[in-house]
Amino acid sequence: MGIPLARRPVATSVGRLGAQLGLDRLAERLIVGGVSALVLVLVAVPLAMLLFSSVRSTADVLPFEATTFTLANYATVFLDSRTYELLFNTFSFGLGAVLLGLVIASAFAWLLERTNLPARQLAYACVLAPMAIPPMMIAIAWILLASPSIGLVNIVLRSASGGGDQGPFDIYSLGGMVFVSALAFVPSMFLMISGAFRNLDPAMEDAARMSGAGRLVVLRHITLPLLRPALLAATIYFAVVVVGAFDIPAFLGLTTGIHVFSTKIYLATHPQIGLPDYGLASTYAVIMLALAVVLIAVYRRCTQNAASFATVTGKGYRPQPIDLGHWRFLALAAMVGYLLLAVVLPLAILVWASLLPYYSPPSLATLPRLSFENYVRAWNYPGMQDILRNSLLVLVATATITMAVTLITSWLAVRGRARLSSLPDTVAFLNIGIPGIVLALGMIFVFLTVPIPIYGTIWIIVVALTAHFLPFGSRVLGAAILQVHSELEEAARMSGASWWTTLRRIVVPLLLPALVNAWVWVAVHAVRELGISLLLFTRGNGVLSTLIWTSFEQEARVGFAATLGVVLVLLSLGIALVARSIYAGQHRLDAAAR
């Protein structure tokens, strides 16, 4: 990758340099101050709403209606023995899903970014494909595949073994939740850590091998410690995300009474009768937020010494792919296995379901009922044009604004010298502890009150989603910036480049892999995000995810929901391929320029 240093001539007079530095500092302060204020507003308001609601008596009233302040919600939660069962389920589910997912994602990242694995472009696209399938669709797909009685995998295994009418697998279990969640989160984990694998300077590994260290020793004592910030960031981030995840626990756990915090919050905000109990829901959310704060503190302590992790320095480096030799066939087989479980089987069963007027397991007898009726119906669905347009707008706007904001906050956190430099980044990350539903409610109250006319438009969804995805952006870019030594920026500034020029022409090109990956991740997640969109959508700003939800959850139209899920998959695959093409094209241009 080329590092184009400032092409302008060095300032020749002290006066001009002084004026330039003054303007430079002013621009820096304005941009940084503006972004920091935006982050504080996006995060502080929902946080304030959360804390406020948790100390209000809200049985059958909303938090802002006439009611009293009380600690009864906290008493209810901490004195209820079911809360501790909730904690146990949540930790078991979270720990299992994160560990399993991270092992798979790390192996994947290493194979794709550090080795000579063949068919890389296709493999990369297939890793990201599960991202395009909303978690609830992955859950639905695995229900259709591993439901005790009608799951396709179970039917096949039972016919092979010749016995029973249930099992052997039961997807409605804690193990099922861990398995499906891990499959669903591997792509996101991969995006979060792959940049670190790609930018790892192999010089240290080569030096260790030349000194006689074996591969496992190199992995344990060189590679993993260098990757620690990225791996730790991913672990902490996804620990909080999985704990807050709703879709998979709802579909797979509720029918057997396996409750986790997220489903408890959802149920409290969606009562069968009466108004939601936001006080109780907010109390659960405050507990989740407290967990997030603890995890953030752990993360900060572990990554204090940033320079020791920097591997992209001013010295040139050329990462060489590791030759897998005969192991590449085993690696390929493992990847095919993952693709089968995460993409091929779920997509196949969703396509099958989309071709049926009502669901039946695959069989020869069902073949005559296959038709494209659901696709025709989707094409002619009233308002589909609006829905598709809204979905595209949401994904582009949310991803772009999120990356722009978190670029500034992450840079400030890593490079800023002032005492409060890391405050916007920390505040942005705290948003991870706020469930999307509570965040959305906060947005409703804000934009019903302040005279900014975005309530009821697609932009309130964009604003809420941007706030929701700030934590992801800040973690990815923070980890990426940690790997870029400050000497590169210092060299640019010493050559007369302004702060903005340095950011634009030095920092951003170096961060491009992480930026592109994170943009893709946010775009795909924004278009499939459900909780926030459900609460904020009105007529005219519906998106694909809300239509999928209402089709399945309210109307149980598995076929129609599967059809929309297939459309969403194709849309998201297209986004991923285009983004990779842009990145690969930029990569070729830079190589040609050198």
Next chain:
Amino acid sequence: MRHTLPILWMVLAVIVGGCSPPRSSTPVATGSAAADTPHLAQLYEAARQEGEVVFESAQNSETMQPLIERFTAKYPGIHVSYANRTPGETVERIVAEATTGRISIDGSSSSIRTVLPLADRNLMVAPDWKLLAPDLPAEARLLGDRFAAWYHLPNVLAYNTSLVRPDDLPKQWEDLLAPRWRGRKMVLDARGIGLEHLPFVWGKERAYDFVGRLKAQDPILVPRSAVSIERVAAGEAPLGAAVFPNVFEYQAKGAPIDWVRLPIYEASTFGLYATAGAPHPNAAQLWLAFLLSKEGRQIYEDTAYYSLMFPGTDSRMERALREGNVQLWFEDSEAVARQRAEGQKELERLLGGLR
């Protein structure tokens, strides 16, 4: 790469541009509004000045589309902005908007108990239903005339005809406690929907004992009955809760579904209301008048099988129940709705539910 982006944008433009246009297309005027009563004619003039009605309900857009098209053809100049949302979410939205004085929803459809928070906060208007819907029976006007019954929703038990012989079907509610229905052989609504009439019909003690023993049968619990019938049709369980219109819908799709003729089922009452303080009050009332008219109700029944089921209404569902010698228990007043809401919490607790 040079060609990828333009090609992609062209494909997206074809997709977005080619599928159904927004609902704001101008309908062809038919002039049938002239056949309305003087009150409705006057209402139409006022509504046309407003230009729009904002309505939400749990029905999907396809189901509402014929009604919207007929309304806009009959009353040109009034656009119907429709959103598919659960009644509870709509109620919550209205209450939240009311706290800031900026209500945006003109009206909605809901069950009686779901709309009680609005009634308690005086957020529903009481139109003169005799002028708006002269054909509407008196017993359909509820909550102090703030709520007009639009359709009844019987909650029945459906079964998969490929998995159960008619002779093996339960004949009484207590037959569900037989060993043949134990071990994930039934799909039930975890909220207790479908069982809520039992405390009223049998008394609380007997009803709650029955539900407790039903729970011991290890049924599959689902969030709502619509999910249940999908699972029954797929063959996951032979028997399951269902809303009656869905039985007809699945039969029309060719699914092996029929319904169990138990002696008595319950029917929720879903009705229409107009929001107090809404931005388009006249358009809202005109829209509700249309939905409650003979024409509107016939379109709704033809599209989605929903209808009022008072004895003698002779709707398709009412005939089916009559021919099956099945009695319906109605939720027919605010008092019953409140008692039912309280009872539903106990039923959900006994089933072990989703909460």
